[in-house]
Each structure stands twice: as structure tokens, then as C-alpha cells.
Amino acid sequence: MASLQKSFPIVARDFVHAGEASIHVQSILKAMRMDPALIRRIAICCYEGEMNAVIHGGNGQILLAIEADQLNLAINDDGPGIEDIERAMQPGYSTASEEAREMGFGAGMGLTNMKNNADAIHIDSAPGQGTRVTMRFALPSPAEGP
Ligand SMILES: Nc1ncnc2c1ncn2[C@@H]1O[C@H](COP(=O)(O)OP(=O)(O)OP(=O)(O)O)[C@@H](O)[C@H]1O
Ligand SMILES: [Mg+2]
Structure with a gap:
């Protein structure tokens, strides 16, 4: 798959x-005709990360980098940061505001x-x-021609 890098702002x-x-x-992934099941996994990660920046974090951006064999997604924000990452990763742990x-x-x-x-x-x-937050997704190698 062709290499590509793009960034999208988050407020x-x-x-x-x-x-x-x-x-x-x-x-972008749909236009590249990526496998729909893979797009779905990437979209879930992207959306959850974007919403975390919007709700808990600060201004930032999503960086999308696609290479031949992998796709990297970075979601950066300049917010307050996470005090205890291990605790934040626990299912059910949340500091979401009443508004959120x-x-x-x-x-x-x-x-x-x-x-x-x-x-x-x-x-x-x-x-x-x-x-x-950086996430990596393996991309299937293109089918070998005859
Ligand atoms: N970008 C961020 N900046 C600061 N804190 C964060 C960020 N992302 C996550 N957190 C912290 O980690 C906790 C857990 O995040 P997680 O996405 O699992 O749950 P949530 O956002 O609270 O709820 P849900 O995602 O289910 O709506 C958050 O409640 C918050 O305390
Ligand atoms: Mg969240």
C-alpha cells in the first residue's frame, strides 16, 4: 500500500x-479500499482516542501514517495528562465530567x-x-500476482 501521512486537528x-x-x-481508508473489518477496528480506536482528547485532554491532533505493511495512528493532546496510566487502562475507570x-x-x-x-x-x-496515544495495525501484504 502506498505510504501516506496526514494530520487532523482536535479541539x-x-x-x-x-x-x-x-x-x-x-x-481515507475507505477510498484506499482497505478491508472493511480492518477499517472498523481502526475507526473504533481513532474515535475513542479523539473523544478522550476532546473530553479529558486538550487541543491536539490525530496523525495517520500508512506504510507498506503497517498503519500507525497517534493521538496527541496538550491537556492535563494522565497521572496513573495503568489505572486509566482498567475497564470501568473514568474521571469523565457530568457534562460528558x-x-x-x-x-x-x-x-x-x-x-x-x-x-x-x-x-x-x-x-x-x-x-x-500511539497504536499500530498490521496491514496485509498485497496479493502476489501470477
Ligand atoms: N487524553 C487524555 N487526557 C487525560 N486523561 C485521559 C485521556 N484519555 C483518557 N484519560 C483518562 O483515562 C480514563 C479512562 O479513559 P477511557 O477512554 O477508558 O474511559 P472514559 O473516556 O472515561 O469513558 P468512555 O471512553 O467509556 O466514554 C479517563 O476517564 C481519564 O481519566
Ligand atoms: Mg474514553
């Missing part, structure tokens, strides 16, 4: 436009969902340092 607490960056990523809960977020399942759908996930974060 903290902008619930009107929240999710649009993930829709852009999804439409009223919109249906705050089950504490986003990071778990990302972990389950990516081939690899890594979180870099510390209080006051923002958050960077």
Missing part, C-alpha cells in the same frame, strides 16, 4: 465537531476498546505533559 471540549477527525481518517456523562461517555471503556482493537498500543503521558 478540546468542542462537542459540536467532536468525531470529525475520525470520520476523515475513515474516509450526560452525553453518554464515561463508561471507562474507551482505552480498553482501543487496546482490544489495535495490534499494539502505547501511551505516553504525565501530569502537565499532555498525552500521546
